Amino acid sequence: MWNVLNGVRILDLSRVFAGPAATQVLGDLGADVVKVEEPGKGDEARGFGVTKEMVESGITVSPSFVALNRNKRSVAINLASEAGQRAIRSMVRECDVVVNNFRPGTMEKYGLGYEDLRAERADIVYCQFSAYGNVGPLANFGANDVALQAHSGLMSITGEADRSPVRCGTSVIDLHASLALVIAIMAALMHRERTGEGQMVESSLLRSSAHLMNYFYGEYWVTGAIRKPMGTANHLSVPNQVFPTADGSVVIIAPGDDMWRRCATALDAQALDRPEWRGMLDRQRHRADLIQAMTAVTLRLGSAELIDRLAPAKVNVARVNNLGQAADHPQLAAIGAITSFEMDGREVKAVASPFDLCGIPPAPNRPPPLLAAHTDEVLRELGIGDSDIEMLRAQGAFSQPRTTTSGDSR
Amino acid sequence: MWNVLNGVRILDLSRVFAGPAATQVLGDLGADVVKVEEPGKGDEARGFGVTKEMVESGITVSPSFVALNRNKRSVAINLASEAGQRAIRSMVRECDVVVNNFRPGTMEKYGLGYEDLRAERADIVYCQFSAYGNVGPLANFGANDVALQAHSGLMSITGEADRSPVRCGTSVIDLHASLALVIAIMAALMHRERTGEGQMVESSLLRSSAHLMNYFYGEYWVTGAIRKPMGTANHLSVPNQVFPTADGSVVIIAPGDDMWRRCATALDAQALDRPEWRGMLDRQRHRADLIQAMTAVTLRLGSAELIDRLAPAKVNVARVNNLGQAADHPQLAAIGAITSFEMDGREVKAVASPFDLCGIPPAPNRPPPLLAAHTDEVLRELGIGDSDIEMLRAQGAFSQPRTTTSGDSR
Numbered sequence: 001m002w003n004v005l006n007g008v009r010i011l012d013l014s015r016v017f018a019g020p021a022a023t024q025v026l027g028d029l030g031a032d033v034v035k036v037e038e039p040g041k042g043d044e045a046r047g048f049g050v051t052k053e054m055v056e057s058g059i060t061v062s063p064s065f066v067a068l069n070r071n072k073r074s075v076a077i078n079l080a081s082e083a084g085q086r087a088i089r090s091m092v093r094e095c096d097v098v099v100n101n102f103r104p105g106t107m108e109k110y111g112l113g114y115e116d117l118r119a120e121r122a123d124i125v126y127c128q129f130s131a132y133g134n135v136g137p138l139a140n141f142g143a144n145d146v147a148l149q150a151h152s153g154l155m156s157i158t159g160e161a162d163r164s165p166v167r168c169g170t171s172v173i174d175l176h177a178s179l180a181l182v183i184a185i186m187a188a189l190m191h192r193e194r195t196g197e198g199q200m201v202e203s204s205l206l207r208s209s210a211h212l213m214n215y216f217y218g219e220y221w222v223t224g225a226i227r228k229p230m231g232t233a234n235h236l237s238v239p240n241q242v243f244p245t246a247d248g249s250v251v252i253i254a255p256g257d258d259m260w261r262r263c264a265t266a267l268d269a270q271a272l273d274r275p276e277w278r279g280m281l282d283r284q285r286h287r288a289d290l291i292q293a294m295t296a297v298t299l300r301l302g303s304a305e306l307i308d309r310l311a312p313a314k315v316n317v318a319r320v321n322n323l324g325q326a327a328d329h330p331q332l333a334a335i336g337a338i339t340s341f342e343m344d345g346r347e348v349k350a351v352a353s354p355f356d357l358c359g360i361p362p363a364p365n366r367p368p369p370l371l372a373a374h375t376d377e378v379l380r381e382l383g384i385g386d387s388d389i390e391m392l393r394a395q396g397a398f399s400q401p402r403t404t405t406s407g408d409s410r
Numbered sequence: 411m412w413n414v415l416n417g418v419r420i421l422d423l424s425r426v427f428a429g430p431a432a433t434q435v436l437g438d439l440g441a442d443v444v445k446v447e448e449p450g451k452g453d454e455a456r457g458f459g460v461t462k463e464m465v466e467s468g469i470t471v472s473p474s475f476v477a478l479n480r481n482k483r484s485v486a487i488n489l490a491s492e493a494g495q496r497a498i499r500s501m502v503r504e505c506d507v508v509v510n511n512f513r514p515g516t517m518e519k520y521g522l523g524y525e526d527l528r529a530e531r532a533d534i535v536y537c538q539f540s541a542y543g544n545v546g547p548l549a550n551f552g553a554n555d556v557a558l559q560a561h562s563g564l565m566s567i568t569g570e571a572d573r574s575p576v577r578c579g580t581s582v583i584d585l586h587a588s589l590a591l592v593i594a595i596m597a598a599l600m601h602r603e604r605t606g607e608g609q610m611v612e613s614s615l616l617r618s619s620a621h622l623m624n625y626f627y628g629e630y631w632v633t634g635a636i637r638k639p640m641g642t643a644n645h646l647s648v649p650n651q652v653f654p655t656a657d658g659s660v661v662i663i664a665p666g667d668d669m670w671r672r673c674a675t676a677l678d679a680q681a682l683d684r685p686e687w688r689g690m691l692d693r694q695r696h697r698a699d700l701i702q703a704m705t706a707v708t709l710r711l712g713s714a715e716l717i718d719r720l721a722p723a724k725v726n727v728a729r730v731n732n733l734g735q736a737a738d739h740p741q742l743a744a745i746g747a748i749t750s751f752e753m754d755g756r757e758v759k760a761v762a763s764p765f766d767l768c769g770i771p772p773a774p775n776r777p778p779p780l781l782a783a784h785t786d787e788v789l790r791e792l793g794i795g796d797s798d799i800e801m802l803r804a805q806g807a808f809s810q811p812r813t814t815t816s817g818d819s820r
Contacts, residue, residue, distance in 0.1 A: 004597045029597055044666050047690055049646040054633065055691075063629035064646065103724075131726075136744025141721055143663075146642065146650055147728035150661040153736035155642065155652075157579030158568065164652075165730065167642045168578035169567030170622050172586070177764070179589035184765035186596045187414045187439055191770060193603070199769025207764040210747045212580050214761035217737040219473035221759045223464065226733045232556065232565065232577045236459040236474065240556055241577075242565075251560040253553075256454050280457055281465075311551055314513075316541075318557035320575065323636045326563035327627040334546025337620045349631045354587070354621035355594035359609025360601060 001071050002360045005031035008189065011091055012036060012072065013079070013100040013112075015043040017145065017171055018205065019129050020068045021178030023099055026185065027071030027366075028353040034095070034378050035069065035369065036088070039076040040400035042371040043069070058344075061368065067350055069368035070341055075379070076372035076398055083395030085111050087379070092120045094382040096192075097185055101129040104139050114200045123198035125188040129181060133204045143205055145171040152209035157216065159229035177208035179354075238283040238290055239263070242320060243298040250303050252294070253316035255280070266313040267306075268297045341365040372398070411481050412770045415441035418599065421501055422446060422482065423489070423510040423522075425453040427555065427581055428615065429539050430478045431588030433509055436595065437481030437776075438763040444505075444788050445479065445779065446498070449486040450810035452781040453479070468754075471778065477760055479778035480751055485789065486782035486808055493805030495521050497789070502530045504792040506602075507595055511539040514549050524610045533608035535598040539591060543614045553615055555581040562619035567626065569639035587618035589764075648693040648700055649673070652730060653708040660713050662704070663726035665690070676723040677716075678707045751775040782808070 008031040012023040020035070020043065027033040037043050048062045078084040089112070092098060098117055100107055107113045107128075114126045128134065131143035146167055149155045154173070155165040184201040192198055210217065219225050233241035237255035254263035257280060264272035271293055277283050283290055298306060303319060310317040321329065332338055339352040341364070348367070375398060379389050392398065418441040422433040430445070430453065437443040447453050458472045488494040499522070502508060508527055510517055517523045517538075524536045538544065541553035556577055559565045564583070565575040594611040602608055620627065629635050643651035647665035664673035667690060674682035681703055687693050693700055708716060713729065720727040731739065742748055749762040751774070758777070785808055789799050802808065 002597070004601050025593065029593075048665070049629070049694075050691070051694060052691055057633075059632065062625075062646075063632060064625035066632075067625040067628040132741055133745030133747075136741045138741040141728070142724055142726040143728055144650075144665070144726055146644060147661050147663055147726050150642075150652065150730040151728045151736065151739075153731050153733040154579060155730055156732045156736075159576055159579075160570070160573070163570070165642070166569055166576065166639065167644070167651075168582065169564055169569075169637075169639060170626065172578065172582050172622055175622050175624075176582070176586050176589065179586065179593060180764035183435065183439075183589060183592050183596065183763075184767060186593065186600070187412070187765075187767055188769070190596070190600065191414050191767070197769060199767060201765060201767055201769075203765040204745065206741060206745065207747050207762075207766075210742060210761045211764035212582055212585050213733070213736065214585075215472075215474035215477040216580065216733050217761055218477040218759070219459070220733050220737045222469060222473060222476075223467075224734075227579075229576065229579060232560075232575070234556060234577070236472075240554070242560065242574075251557050253557055255458070255554070281460070281462055284459075284461060314552055316552040316554055316557050318551070318553055318561045320560040320565055321563050322566045323563040323623070323626050323630050324634070326561065326566075326623065327630045329561075331542055331546040331548040331616060332620060335543030335614065335616065337543075337617050349628070351620045351624035351627055352617075353593075354590040354617040355597075355611060355613040356617075357594060357597055357601070357609060357611055359598070359607060359611075 001028050001030055001363050001365055002357055003030045003363070004357070004360065005029040008032065008097065009095045010034065010097040010099060011088070011095040013098065013102070014129060015101065016045045017064070017068065017174035018177040018181065019099055019101045020045065021175055022181035023072065024068050024070060025178065025182045025353045033072040035072040035074045037074055037076050037371055038401070039078050039372065039398055042076070046371070066348065066368050070350060071366045072369055073374035073378055074369035074371055075375040078396060078399055078401050079110050079112070080401045081396045083392045083397035087392050087397045088112055089116070089120050090384055091379070091382045092117050092124060095121065095124070096189070097125040097127060099127040099129065099181070103142065104130055104134040118198065123192055123196060125185060125192065125198050126200045127181060127185055128200060128202045129177070130204045132206045134202065145174045145205065148173045148205040148209040151206070152213050153216065154209060154213060157227050157229055160231050161229055165229060173205050173209045173212065176212055177203055177205055180208055180211065237280065238287045239294055243295055245298050245303045245306055246301055248303045249320050250306055251318045251320065252298070252310065259315055262313040263310065263315040266309045266315060271297055339365060341367040343367040411438050411440055411773050411775055412767055413440045413773070414767070414770065415439040418442065418507065419505045420444065420507040420509060421498070421505040423508065423512070424539060425511065426455045427474070427478065427584035428587040428591065429509055429511040430455065431585055432591035433482065434478050434480060435588065435592045435763045443482040445482040445484045447484055447486050447781055448811070449488050449782065449808055452486070456781070476758065476778050480760060481776045482779055483784035483788055484779035484781055485785040488806060488809055488811050489520050489522070490811045491806045493802045493807035497794070497802050497807045498522055499526070499530050500794055501789070501792045502527050502534060505531065505534070506599070507535040507537060509537040509539065509591070513552065514540055514544040528608065533602055533606060535595060535602065535608050536610045537591060537595055538610060538612045539587070540614045542616045544612065555584045555615065558583045558615040558619040561616070562623050563626065564619060564623060567637050567639055570641050571639055575639060583615050583619045583622065586622055587613055587615055590618055590621065647690065648697045649704055653705055655708050655713045655716055656711055658713045659730050660716050661728045661730065662708070662720065669725055672723040673720065673725040676719045676725060681707055749775060751777040753777040
């Protein structure tokens, strides 16, 4: 972690992916992130994808929780209890940012809405993350990543031509949303630095999905075009897709006219460097013929040979890796994209935040917290005395709710 | 646009998607973004996906360029000319941030590397964006979004089970990278505010892709699992996928135990609320049976009926929209996710940056710039006198390079 946000304390009431991924980046930047979880149960993501085999081999916390919750401390507070709500309001006085992703209205129901919390701390940055936003016909619909892949039309352009759409294999809308939240929070902190004013900032899975779809919507608004799935190909340029080789497959991309010329020359000038394919619009128009001619050439060559010919010609070419090949590729470690921390006595690897600040040496990471591990420590740091902590405890602030409230979260 | 970054001037030498998408967010936040383009030709993205039909109907700039280049001014400078390089070095003295996405070494070749530019402006924030990072075995490989979808393994988990992988339909790695760049630049500006120090910040398509794949890599590193495509389903929880209905299809997601119970009850308690499916691990183990039983139920109901039953039960459910349905859905406009600007005398809609700063009223947007429209204006603002501008012009700083250098960009 870096020291950029040292001194910024974040009370993170969010769970599952987008919110926790956002606060992890803020933690990586040096913020003090206090993760508030439900007593006894914790962030549901702790259990996601944990199989019987994993439990039997000693893995009880999910890889997705581990991937998104380093550099945080965990306190367990029952938000449904009046004492728990009082504890949060006390804590907010010493915090700079509050993050939540409850359904619209839930925080208000708990007495923890923006107006409630700014009464405790006037310059609080209050971050509301939701599925579809706080107003409009879908405001009260719950959703997750896959729901927004469907709603946004991303699914409708992902898949093989003339077959059913599929999802993008990773939680792209959640993770993209997480970086949007980080930006919104940093912008609000910069605004506060200059003006002394806090504010509410918002984002949603819907806004994240729309940003990912921006040029498709823009095209539709102007031309009415409704794009469809194209397998591995791309409507923007030709060639720009996977090609089969003698021993596997590679992606070859040569969008610009110069790059296409170099590509054609490096592969088979006679077959490919045709005058009628030299312009970008020409290649679009003759897409099918060009792909067929390219395929005839690539099928004659091995993947390594293709890469050896195209890379030096500065044509974009890449292997189609599986997860293991990708995760273990030496390039990933070489650029510092892998970070680590100690957990249960062993070194655990994780993907670093997706940027590097070359002028600031990083400090070691905190591992993802055990549920409730820091409740007393954090409350004390936030100025709540031992006798008050005991009273809150006696009143049920830190105990499991009688009926679980997790169903109210998105 | 908001006023958070008013006073921050960004010299943006990047082209195509990730860099321009990043600087658009910075422009939306109030930075003064000066887009440096190649004289005569401009950012290649100006031509992406422009078809003959579009040109004939008066659309000469691509929807993707329009989607990613508002709130910028364009200056055209030939970076391959000595006079052009001198112009850039002069401009840098009055800039806070420089962004580029040339291949590693190109900026240095132009005399515009970090060391060169910090000699002009000691506290410059220098943002280097590349395909695979600046070091390591792939540092000199060019790539684009699809190449990294292949390299990162994202493609290997996207598609139908037991069929060839496909790409995620949008440029998810580029756009995710753009938000990572914004964070890195804002972090560097905050660090500069506190310490007076500039620095180099970096990101890459590889880092963006790794962040999107973080929990898959994390799982692989711990368990060795190499996930495969699952159509619309998800290895993390069951049910979490598209189901066919009597008249279409909907996504139904009920990952938690409580939500699953509500889902089963709302649909067909007798068929679905079975004791052996009540725990998350149970549903994983009995995935095939559960999906089969769910499908038998959903096929009997229309999509609207399914939504009417599941939404009030707080079960996540969503329609599978096409691009037009998604772009025109009233929810998108209701939450302010659509912005606009005037271009060629008409109002053009675009997707807003993916967050809202509720405490800061936004100002109107600038439309995407015509190529080179602001060259003289910007140079003058940056303190370069008219006679110097004329000299630079006479020396070829603003003219088309004799042999195009676009092939050197990634």
